[in-house]
Amino acid sequence: MKFLKQFGTYILLIKGMFAKPENAKVYWKEFMHQCSDIGIGSLGIVTIISIFMGAVSAVQTSYQLTSPLLSKTVIAQIVRDTVILEFAPTLVCIVLAGVVGSKIASELGNMRVSEQIDALEIMGINTKTYLVLPKIIAALITIPLLIIIAMVLGIWGGRLAGSMAGILSTDTYDRGLQENFMPYNVTFALIKAYTFAFIISSVPAYFGYYVKGGSLEIGRSSTKAVVVSCILILLADYVLAAILL
């Protein structure tokens, strides 16, 4: 029963976002601010994770492929496909659920507790449109871009690790990347990226927007937002794989 009520409130929050902005210029400014916060703010962690996941993927694949019958280019193919299909969209989004999700939940929670949301309501501003919509649109634009960057850096990380560890040469790696490449994998990864971006932004926004109590509750709702987002990302990951692959 509580779940149904929470789900209903979440749907109403999403529905309530779609209203005419009071002043497009102010909303645009807020949207750009969110793009900078979510996109540029997460670029550092995404870069580090992507390079290392590609590198580890290359080293571990080579460790498992012991058969002399298999070409070394297979390592590049496996790194490429695992990074594009799973590591870049899912792993990066789980990290972003922690980084971006907790920030959104705590920011809105703090605004709720300190009556800043009430102050906006009193001014006649639709707070769902002003506070939640720019965050979701910014996430829908910047997170897929971050995922594309993660794919490129992940594959490059595999190339770097492969050559540095003497597993395979950069030429062999580059040749492997071009073998049996399926462009649909990138489309699938982007579908996942958009789905996860919506989860990462809307679920924490719900938990932050409706927080009740004081600073302790802000922390709790922030943790809950991250946990629920991660579970939903994994669930959506499975559902999308089952439907689209």
Add this chain to the structure above:
Amino acid sequence: MIEFKDLVKSFGDKTVLNGVSHVMETGKTNLIIGTSGSGKTVLQKCLVGLLEPDSGQIFYDGKDFTHMEPEERKLLRQQIGMLFQGSALFDSLTVQENVMFPLNMFTKDNFTKKLKRVNEVLERVNLVGSNKKFPAEISGGMKKRVGIARAIVLNPKYLFCDEPNSGLDPLTSMVIDQLISELTKEYKITTVINTHDMNSVMEIGENILYMVNGKAEWTGTSEDIIFSKNKQLNEFIFASQFLQDAKNMRMMQATGEISESDLPDNGALPEK
């Protein structure tokens, strides 16, 4: 003028507002007073539309607020200014940006014109030169004044203040009270103040609503309070011996038993 009739609001089994009615007058400082849990905050939240009453009606200058369309309500809200207990300033914005926020949102004026208006209201609340400071860098009293500046920047017809003196020293409280009172007269605003502060009640209370258990127990002015026979009101307002003495002194002054010159320098009551 804000009029509300038979407002009822419950949370689960608990009825917080139990058929409260009153008229808040234009150009006056209207006070809602009462003990904790008497329903003052819920009443104020119902009046501004942050909570929906279960039944009853609210009229803003004759317009039924309770049955207004969302768009109409939104337009009315642009005529409402509110000072929150914790000031509710936007942490990431400077004083200037906080005060300019409603202007950015609801006017098409250029930056120079908006800045001029911001400086006008900041001057009015004695905050000249604080434009570039962030809320974290200013004192509680200054935050309240920034809150007032933000609330009046769009020339509202109605001003709501939730515990404007909470957390402030007596002197700063008096400054805030005087400021609100002056602004009310200057701009002919309908001001509604929710307070616990007895100084405010006695100094600026022109139309007081005393609430007990979600009901209007007593209404009157600060002068009426002195002569009120309402036991609950007297116990609430004049809770300490000091306040009781102050009341007696005021009564004696009002009835001509003592004059200002009879009072000793230390302000104590003369011996009978």
